[in-house]
Amino acid sequence: MILSELAVASVKQQLRSDGLKLQIGPFTYRLISAIDAITEGLVKLYSDYPLAPANSFIDYPITISRGSGLHRWTRRQAIFEFDGKAVFIPLPESHAFPLLEWSMNWCVSMHAHHYLILHSAVIEREGCAVIMPAPPGSGKSTLCAGLVHRGWRLLSDELALISLTDASITPFGRPISLKNQSIDIIRDFVPGSVFSRVVHDTSKGSVALLKVPSEHLLRIHETAKPRWIIFPKYVAGSAPQLTPRSRANSMLELGRNSFNYMVLGRTGFEVLTRVVDASECFDFQYSQLEDAVKVFDDLVSQRQA
Amino acid sequence: MSRDLLTAVWARPDQQPLLGSRDWEVLLGQARRAHLLGRLAAQHRDKGWLLGVLVKPRLHLESGLRLADRQQHEVRWEVDCIVRALKRLATPVVLLKGAAYLMADLPAARGRLFSDIDILVPRQSIESAEGELFAAGWISDERDPYNQRYYRQWMHEVPPLRHVQRNTYIDLHHTITPPTSRFKVDGKRLLDRIVPLPGYPGLFVLAPADMVLHSAVHLFQEGEFDHGLRDLLDLKDLLHHFSQEADFWPNLLDRATELGLQIPLFHALFHIQRLFGYAPPPQWAARIAAFAPPAPLRLLMAWLLGLALRPDHPSCDIRWTGLARWLLYVRSHALRMPLHLVIPHLIRKAWMRQFPEKAATAAK
Numbered sequence: 038m039i040l041s042e043l044a045v046a047s048v049k050q051q052l053r054s055d056g057l058k059l060q061i062g063p064f065t066y067r068l069i070s071a072i073d074a075i076t077e078g079l080v081k082l083y084s085d086y087p088l089a090p091a092n093s094f095i096d097y098p099i100t101i102s103r104g105s106g107l108h109r110w111t112r113r114q115a116i117f118e119f120d121g122k123a124v125f126i127p128l129p130e131s132h133a134f135p136l137l138e139w140s141m142n143w144c145v146s147m148h149a150h151h152y153l154i155l156h157s158a159v160i161e162r163e164g165c166a167v168i169m170p171a172p173p174g175s176g177k178s179t180l181c182a183g184l185v186h187r188g189w190r191l192l193s194d195e196l197a198l199i200s201l202t203d204a205s206i207t208p209f210g211r212p213i214s215l216k217n218q219s220i221d222i223i224r225d226f227v228p229g230s231v232f233s234r235v236v237h238d239t240s241k242g243s244v245a246l247l248k249v250p251s252e253h254l255l256r257i258h259e260t261a262k263p264r265w266i267i268f269p270k271y272v273a274g275s276a277p278q279l280t281p282r283s284r285a286n287s288m289l290e291l292g293r294n295s296f297n298y299m300v301l302g303r304t305g306f307e308v309l310t311r312v313v314d315a316s317e318c319f320d321f322q323y324s325q326l327e328d329a330v331k332v333f334d335d336l337v338s339q340r341q342a
Numbered sequence: 343m344s345r346d347l348l349t350a351v352w353a354r355p356d357q358q359p360l361l362g363s364r365d366w367e368v369l370l371g372q373a374r375r376a377h378l379l380g381r382l383a384a385q386h387r388d389k390g391w392l393l394g395v396l397v398k399p400r401l402h403l404e405s406g407l408r409l410a411d412r413q414q415h416e417v418r419w420e421v422d423c424i425v426r427a428l429k430r431l432a433t434p435v436v437l438l439k440g441a442a443y444l445m446a447d448l449p450a451a452r453g454r455l456f457s458d459i460d461i462l463v464p465r466q467s468i469e470s471a472e473g474e475l476f477a478a479g480w481i482s483d484e485r486d487p488y489n490q491r492y493y494r495q496w497m498h499e500v501p502p503l504r505h506v507q508r509n510t511y512i513d514l515h516h517t518i519t520p521p522t523s524r525f526k527v528d529g530k531r532l533l534d535r536i537v538p539l540p541g542y543p544g545l546f547v548l549a550p551a552d553m554v555l556h557s558a559v560h561l562f563q564e565g566e567f568d569h570g571l572r573d574l575l576d577l578k579d580l581l582h583h584f585s586q587e588a589d590f591w592p593n594l595l596d597r598a599t600e601l602g603l604q605i606p607l608f609h610a611l612f613h614i615q616r617l618f619g620y621a622p623p624p625q626w627a628a629r630i631a632a633f634a635p636p637a638p639l640r641l642l643m644a645w646l647l648g649l650a651l652r653p654d655h656p657s658c659d660i661r662w663t664g665l666a667r668w669l670l671y672v673r674s675h676a677l678r679m680p681l682h683l684v685i686p687h688l689i690r691k692a693w694m695r696q697f698p699e700k701a702a703t704a705a706k
Contacts, residue, residue: 092363094363150409301412304408
């Protein structure tokens with residue numbers, strides 16, 4: 038059963054009682070919240086995700102609560118609670134839905150040490166994955182959002198989950214978080230795209246979340262092999278430029294961009310080595326999404342040649 | 343719903359918990375909240391239970407093991423750094439609590455997670471130790487002059503020291519309880535009996551009895567109980583381990599009397615027996631019973647601690663847990679300092695929380 042098969046009133050009722058049990062790739066969440074923006078966001082963006090069967094194990098129970106006391110009435114808050122404890126500082130209630138997204142990422146990056154977790158977008162074509170690590174502001178999410186609407190499958194916009202046994206990447210496709218000007222760029226680039234409400238004045242500026250195409254979710258259990266590591270960088274007005282980058286340097290940068298490379302110690306090093314060994318590494322500078330689509334298509338066709 | 347599944351794991355240490363999905367969700371949450379995920383996982387590994395656990399919760403246990411293994415590796419490395427930083431200090435350096443259990447290879451270290459490293463030096467060496475640690479990269483993040491003064495004047499430790507590059511923390515102590523505490527202990531008396539750590543010249547741990555007493559007094563003097571269950575399990579393991587030494591129990595009881603720590607030891611032993619069924623050898627029962635505070639106080643404390651030692655997780659909260667934790671918080675302050683000192687301090691802290699800016703200027 039998927040979320041859209043549930044009436045909005047039932048979604049709301051579940052969120053307010055025992056929780057909505059949502060299955061996202063390898064993880065199952067229990068989501069509890071009385072905040073309407075959470076119901077609205079979930080109904081809009083998570084409609085194609087399966088609900089977990091009644092007796093399934095829940096990996097991460099997340100509560101987005103309203104503050105207590107006066108905050109219920111004035112300056113209403115949204116607070117992420119995990120195991121009954123507030124994790125981040127309270128945010129204004131209007132930020133509740135992006136807060137839920139950040140909370141879902143936090144749970145995985147802090148606890149799922151059965152994967153090597155890189156802070157990176159991952160997309161796939163013909164079983165081959167592109168890992169795109171990049172600091173905020175480099176246009177990683179914009180590029181990822183553009184490409185997954187031009188023939189690439191979304192594995193994740195934020196977290197690359199790499200198997201410790203065979204270095205394959207497990208999809209964890211969730212709505213893509215777009216900021217500021219990127220929101221309109223993707224609205225224009227992807228006709229008919231579905232967005233959450235835009236939330237202004239967050240720590241990252243204005244944020245909106247883009248729905249994942251349904252056909253990508255049907256394949257959410259299909260893993261992919263790392264094949265390219267591309268460090269994207271948006272540079273206004275630049276021509277597309279794909280420059281080879283050394284494996285050693287790419288490895289260091291990936292390690293720095295990992296949430297649990299240090300936790301995994303030697304295993305982390307060995308897995309990351311496998312990922313880098315299997316991949317061609319590039320820097321990629323771009324300003325136009327159409328150019329990027331062409332460059333990424335060429336990667337695939339040249340590989341086959 | 344109010345089920346303490348976590349304590350039950352150690353109440354029946356030879357019986358694998360056979361739980362359904364929902365209970366595993368609750369147990370893992372309780373373990374994370376009590377800082378015992380690593381320990382729960384280590385228990386499953388050591389008893390050979392892992393393969394009998396449902397696949398998905400097992401992944402969480404394995405993650406807990408990875409985290410604990412890595413932290414222990416890092417603590418060993420940090421201890422090496424501390425030894426190097428303090429090698430010019432002419433006085434002994436004593437590891438306390440978790441780092442001591444780990445470096446002395448005690449069973450209490452199994453699966454233990456760490457947040458900082460506690461060390462103790464003689465009071466007169468505190469400043470030189472701080473200087474040497476500063477030279478090696480550990481700085482105090484406490485910028486507030488009132489807090490700095492509070493620590494240095496009234497506490498048994500200086501404000502936490504953070505390593506500027508690695509972000510690891512050291513708590514530097516000169517004794518184990520505040521000098522104003524009802525259970526004050528002169529650090530010198532502890533230093534008299536320290537035990538050298540083989541392979542680490544200059545590095546020591548407390549004597550077995552002192553180690554147990556420190557853990558007991560720490561547990562019941564803390565205002566916050568989020569480490570309570572973990573500390574109690576540490577104690578159980580220490581007692582179990584040291585009981586192999588012939589004179590351990592009489593030494594412990596003598597030492598508790600000598601240092602005036604009979605009451606914390608009594609409470610600790612009571613709850614270890616209540617929760618984990620671990621009892622001291624029967625020949626010492628009468629002496630231990632004599633350590634008890636008067637009956638009304640004893641019963642009240644048993645009730646309060648019984649509530650506060652439940653994992654601080656929504657699944658365990660019953661009507662009185664909040665009140666019990668609050669009363670114990672107040673009690674911990676009353677024990678640490680006499681009223682004429684603690685009340686101005688708490689008012690000052692409340693004011694500083696309310697007006698962080700003004701408080702900083704006023705204290706200058």
